[in-house]
Each structure stands twice: as C-alpha cells, then as structure tokens.
Amino acid sequence: MGEMADALRGLLESGKLSEEDCLYIERGLGKNVVGLPAKEKEKEKEVDGWASSDEEEEVDEEYRRQVQESWGFDIDVHVRIPERGIYPHELGKRQPPSDISLYGRLGVHCFNFEKGRKLQFMGIPKYNIGFNIWNYYYITVEVKDLVDDSAHILQSSVTGCFPMNGEHLRVLTEICRLKPEKPGEEGDLTQINEEPVDELYRGRMPNFLSEAKPDDRLRFYEVQEQDICENDWLRLYTDFALYCYWRYNEEAFKSCLPAEINKILVETFETHTDPSLKLKSSNAIFHINFTAKSCDYISVVRRTKDGRTGHIILEISTWTNPPSSP
Incomplete structure (x- = not known):
C-alpha cells in the first residue's frame, strides 16, 4: 500500500484532497493507509455523517485480500463489502451500460497506443465500481490480438471526473494492463500527474x-x-x-x-x-x-x-x- 500512501499524501499536500476525503478513501480500502499523517489516522470526529475511527465498519479480511491482490478487478460477489468499498458486477450474457463499454474501449485504446499492439475489443464480462470522491471503474475486457488471433484479458481502471477546464466530460485511465498470470505481478501503481503535460x-x-x-x-x-x-x-x-x-x-x-x-x-x-x-x-x-x-x-x-x-x-x-x- 506504499504507492497508495504516496499518492494520497501528494494530493493532501497539494490541496487537491481534503482530510475528510482522504478518510473516505481509507474506508473504501477498508484500512488505514500506511504512511499517512497521524492526524488523518486518529481523527475522532464524525465527518458528513460518517462515524468516528473507533466505530469504523469492520472489513472482511477476504475482501481486503482480494482488493490488494487484484487491485480491485477481481472481487467475489459473496464477500462482505464495506459501504464505501468496491462492488462487483457480473454481466453474464447481458450488455454493459454505454459508459462502461466506452470506458472499456478506452482502456484497450490506451494499451494499444502505448505498446504498439493491435488488440481488438471483444466484450466486457464484468466490471467493479468503487465509490469515493468519484466513481472508479475496474473493467475486465475480453480482447483479441489481431496479429495471431490469440485471446487475452485486459484490465483497465477508468474514472469519470468532475470537469476542471470548462469541458463537458472528463475521463481518465490509471491502469491499462493485461491481466497478470499470478496475483501480485502487477508492477507499479501511479496516480495521474498533469504537471508534466505541456x-x-x-x-x-x-x-x-x-x-x-x-x-x-x-x-x-x-x-x-x-x-x-x-x-x-x-x-x-x-x-x-x-x-x-x-x-x-x-x-x-x-x-x-x-x-x-x-x-x-x-x-x-x-x-x-x-x-x-x-x-x-x-x-x-x-x-x-x-x-x-x-x-x-x-x-x-x-x-x-x-x-x-x-x-x-x-x-x-x-x-x-x-x-x-x-
């Protein structure tokens, strides 16, 4: 969770994230994030209707393990999920909502753009939603490599954010990867940083x-x-x-x-x-x-x-x- 702590600390120090919102994110993960300032961890007062830290909802350990190992993409529908946790949506033969379909296609585009690959969007068997400041979508996409017709699973984390520059819609991706063969082989998780953008x-x-x-x-x-x-x-x-x-x-x-x-x-x-x-x-x-x-x-x-x-x-x-x- 070190990367998450660094990301949250950076948002806190820049003023883009309030202490209250930081607490919401911690609760969504079901634990205190290691490395955050003590005053956020020890906050006792009630915030916008949320109980104090002494009364925080107990989190299912299996849910916690699944979130940490899969980065939010593989959550069992049978585990107990905290109120501000990540909720799974199995689609079966149903079509995804229009926004989820677009977000999944965006993840494939981002991966192809960066890697020079030719993966084709085939469908979305499931997606998960995390509720915090914005909705975070953890989308599992079935893709086909047009070079050799091989099938793969792509995972993409997409966020629909509040407009910041007068635009009508703002969407960003933070994870676009082929699903690791083993849990924990995911590499580094980094937050969006617009400072390097010209x-x-x-x-x-x-x-x-x-x-x-x-x-x-x-x-x-x-x-x-x-x-x-x-x-x-x-x-x-x-x-x-x-x-x-x-x-x-x-x-x-x-x-x-x-x-x-x-x-x-x-x-x-x-x-x-x-x-x-x-x-x-x-x-x-x-x-x-x-x-x-x-x-x-x-x-x-x-x-x-x-x-x-x-x-x-x-x-x-x-x-x-x-x-x-x-």
Whole structure:
C-alpha cells in the first residue's frame, strides 16, 4: 500500500484532497493507509455523517485480500463489502451500460497506443465500481490480438471526473494492463500527474475549429478516410463525443448510433515529418464534425498523457451545430 500512501499524501499536500476525503478513501480500502499523517489516522470526529475511527465498519479480511491482490478487478460477489468499498458486477450474457463499454474501449485504446499492439475489443464480462470522491471503474475486457488471433484479458481502471477546464466530460485511465498470470505481478501503481503535460494542452478547453488557420497550418492535419479505417479509436473518440452530449439519456445515445464522421481536424504542437503522424502525438486536440440521426454535432476532444504507463486523459465538449444563417 506504499504507492497508495504516496499518492494520497501528494494530493493532501497539494490541496487537491481534503482530510475528510482522504478518510473516505481509507474506508473504501477498508484500512488505514500506511504512511499517512497521524492526524488523518486518529481523527475522532464524525465527518458528513460518517462515524468516528473507533466505530469504523469492520472489513472482511477476504475482501481486503482480494482488493490488494487484484487491485480491485477481481472481487467475489459473496464477500462482505464495506459501504464505501468496491462492488462487483457480473454481466453474464447481458450488455454493459454505454459508459462502461466506452470506458472499456478506452482502456484497450490506451494499451494499444502505448505498446504498439493491435488488440481488438471483444466484450466486457464484468466490471467493479468503487465509490469515493468519484466513481472508479475496474473493467475486465475480453480482447483479441489481431496479429495471431490469440485471446487475452485486459484490465483497465477508468474514472469519470468532475470537469476542471470548462469541458463537458472528463475521463481518465490509471491502469491499462493485461491481466497478470499470478496475483501480485502487477508492477507499479501511479496516480495521474498533469504537471508534466505541456502547458499548451492545459487550462481552458479550446474552441471548435472547422478549418486550420491560414498562418498556422503546420499545427493541423485533416484526417483522411484511410486514417479512420486504420485507427478505429477515431470512431471511439466520436462515440465519446456523442455520449458527452447525451450522457444523461442513455436510450437517446444508443438510438443515435452509429455516428457518421464528416471531418476531423487534428491540432498538435508536436512536430512530425509526415503530417498524418500527428494522430500519434501524445498530446493532441481533435476537432470533430459528425452526424447522428440526421443531427449535426461539433466536438472538441483533447487527449493528454503524463508519460506514465496506463495513463490517458480525455476532455470532451460537444454541441449541436448552430442553424445556418438565412
């Protein structure tokens, strides 16, 4: 739990996490995190209706073991789960909710993007939800390697966060990995750190652009039909853009699928000899114009990476096109 302690301590010191929220996270894990300041561990007063530390809910040891060994991905439905713990959802033959499906596809995209692999999303047999400041989704994804047709299990931890930069939707991944053969072979767990991201990709979301500025064309690349065929994640970004608009009405979102991509303009400050390589930039802004169910939409999707394995951040804003002037 040392990595978790370091992550929480960093958030506490930066002011991004309050002592109360820190306690909530500890309770979600079912234990005090080693290495946190004593005042957080010994806090006695009731916080927002939660009982004092002396009255904390006793946590099932088997649940604790499963969380620690699997990082939250493999939780037995029969163990006793604390109120703010991680809850398993076995799907069987049922389809996952639309957001879970998108999050699972995002995990596959992040893994392929980093590793240069060609894993294809096949389905989601189960997912787990952790409740703290935000909802944390631990998604198990069935994938197929298009190189040799081999089947694998990919695990992705995805969080839907509060908007921070004027965007409508903010989603990030912190774990994207093939399931370890043995528990405990997971490597390092690290938190998102946006400080290394170039300041050109931070702050307020940019406005939608339909055309590259004449004096700044080196920053832009207009996506070609072949690019869309070779990079199916461009359709994923478009689906995220549509979901962003209809995220409070899942049935409306599903009824609008599939969306038709009209135009994508990629904007990046990273330099490439081949303009099409701008698609592979770690940090890039995608200006997407698409149609769904006879309605036109425009969207800005900003992708950033902090350089750490398994991390990707998508910030998304979507609008319907304003009516044309008479």
